[in-house]
Amino acid sequence: MPLILGIETSCDETGAGLVRDGVLLGDALASSMDEHARFGGVVPEIAARAHLEALPQIVRAAVDRAGVGFGDIDAVAVTAGPGLATAVQVGLAAGKAYALSLGVPLYGVHHLAGHAAVDVLEHGPLPGRCVALIVSGGHTSLLVLDDLVRDPIVHLGDTVDDAAGEAFDKVARLLGLPYPGGPAIDRTARDGDPAAITFPRPLTSARDDPYGFSFSGLKTAVARWVEQHRGAVPVADVAASFQEAVADTLSRKAVAACREHRSATLLMVGGVAANSRVRSLMAQRCAAAGIELRVPSPRLCTDNGAMIAAVGDLLLRAGLPPSTLGLGMRPTVTLSRALIG
Numbered sequence: 377m378p379l380i381l382g383i384e385t386s387c388d389e390t391g392a393g394l395v396r397d398g399v400l401l402g403d404a405l406a407s408s409m410d411e412h413a414r415f416g417g418v419v420p421e422i423a424a425r426a427h428l429e430a431l432p433q434i435v436r437a438a439v440d441r442a443g444v445g446f447g448d449i450d451a452v453a454v455t456a457g458p459g460l461a462t463a464v465q466v467g468l469a470a471g472k473a474y475a476l477s478l479g480v481p482l483y484g485v486h487h488l489a490g491h492a493a494v495d496v497l498e499h500g501p502l503p504g505r506c507v508a509l510i511v512s513g514g515h516t517s518l519l520v521l522d523d524l525v526r527d528p529i530v531h532l533g534d535t536v537d538d539a540a541g542e543a544f545d546k547v548a549r550l551l552g553l554p555y556p557g558g559p560a561i562d563r564t565a566r567d568g569d570p571a572a573i574t575f576p577r578p579l580t581s582a583r584d585d586p587y588g589f590s591f592s593g594l595k596t597a598v599a600r601w602v603e604q605h606r607g608a609v610p611v612a613d614v615a616a617s618f619q620e621a622v623a624d625t626l627s628r629k630a631v632a633a634c635r636e637h638r639s640a641t642l643l644m645v646g647g648v649a650a651n652s653r654v655r656s657l658m659a660q661r662c663a664a665a666g667i668e669l670r671v672p673s674p675r676l677c678t679d680n681g682a683m684i685a686a687v688g689d690l691l692l693r694a695g696l697p698p699s700t701l702g703l704g705m706r707p708t709v710t711l712s713r714a715l716i717g
Contacts, residue, residue, distance in 0.1 A: 378450035378692050381474065382685025383435070385467030386459025386487045387513070388412055388423045390430040391681030394442035394449075395689045400497045402442030403682040406430040413555045417545065424462035431470050438681060449478055451698070453688025456484030456716040457706030458514070464705040472701050481698035485687040487679075488515060489714035491645040492524055493690055494676045494683035502670075507532075507639040509630045510711075511654070512646030513541030513558075516589040516626075517711070518633050521643070525690045525714045532633055533587025540622055540648045543591035547598050547618050551611050561615045562651050568616030570653070573601060575621040580628060587629055594621055622648075623657040630658065634667050641668045650674035687714050 377397035384391035393403035408426035412418045439446060454471025457464055468484065475482035488510050496502060508519045516539040520530040538546070541558060548557025553564060575597050578590045598618050602609050626648075634642050642662055648654060649671055662669040676682060696715055703717040 379444060379448050380685045380688040380692060381435070381449045381452045382681045382683070382688055383431070383452070383454040383467050383471045384487070384490065384679055384681045384684045385427045385431070385463050386455045387463060387679055388418050388426070389679040390427050390434050391679060391684070392435045392438035393680065393682030393685040394438055394444060395497065395682065395685035398496055398500070398689060400682050400685070401444065402438050402440070403680060404434045404437035404441065405680055406434050409556065416549055416555050418460065420460040420462050423460055424466050427463055427466040431466065434681070435474070446478060449480060451481045451483060451688055451692050452478070453483040453485050453684050453691070455487045455490065455684055456699070456703060457487065457709040459487055459707055461705065461707040464707055468703070468705050476701060482701060482703070483688045483691050484699040484703045484716045485684055485691070486709065486711050486714055486716055488517070488711045489524065490683035490687050492521065492643060493686040493714070494680070495643055495645060495670050495672045496690070497682060497686055498672055498676065499670050502643065503641050505639060506641040506643050507630065507634045507637055508643040508645065509626065510646045511540050511626060511644065511648040513545070514539050515646065516540045516591070518587045518629060519711070520637055525687070525694050525696060528713060529711055533585055533589065533629070535589040535591065537590050537592035538595060540589070540591055540626065543595045543622065544648065546595050550599055550602050551609070551614060553615070558648060558651060561619055562653070564612050565616035565619045565653065568610070568612030568614070570616040570620035572610065572613035573617035575617055577621055577625045577628070580625060587633055589625070589629070591622070594618070619651070619653050623651070623654045626654060627658045627661045631661050631665050631667065635665065639667070641670060644669065644671045645677060647678045650677040691715055
């Protein structure tokens, strides 16, 4: 079976992975997160420079951990979008260079398709049809997936403003917690009461889009509460109550989508899927509804090279034609198909 090298550089993680026939043989990851922390968010040029410095070593480490040589690689898959333009460009240029030098095909893939595909590495092939919730720093979407790489991807609903991950970062900043906000709020919330403060559940009334998402208003509600209680803010309770609002909103909409579209399986992926309360509440509600919940392990929820290699593996085994070396990066491309260009 062919061996796929995957490269991911869409944001602040530099990732590489080697996959063969749905099995992850080895991967490596570097993060420039500490360099961005003092700015309270990712600085694109800092991320791009970090990718340039880390990528050769990360690819070499993944190859060594897989116990293979560069001559064993049969194809290269690389994130072509969406993401930070300069960061995506670094990875795409590197992917083209590896493909050209090794004389193997190049597959430019959609970053979010990678998040969906990575679950295959732990739980086997996806069912013929399922509902997927992609919940990450920049994206919150409910999708219907048939064949991930052969069929068009149907959007049931997307975020209209802040994605869930963005809201975590902004609320963490309001509470004086470190960047990145998701893990910081998760840790802090363990000592708080999720019922201490009733924050709104956005777009959950009968007149709202049942599958749309909006977390900007929730973030604003937290900001107003903190401002009104300045000097006496119970940080752990605010963190737990905010996190509960996010988990409640996500799980309500995802389970409703599975019921309406008669899907026996919910796939939940993306960085926010690593959040302990989101995972536990989603598991509880899926179990009550008789829905199988598939969630990758936390280390594979965040950006990594294994997920891109997993998409490339599916594309190659499906017999889809590769991308050309003239493929350009697509920093704002909508997820409609796994293959870009």
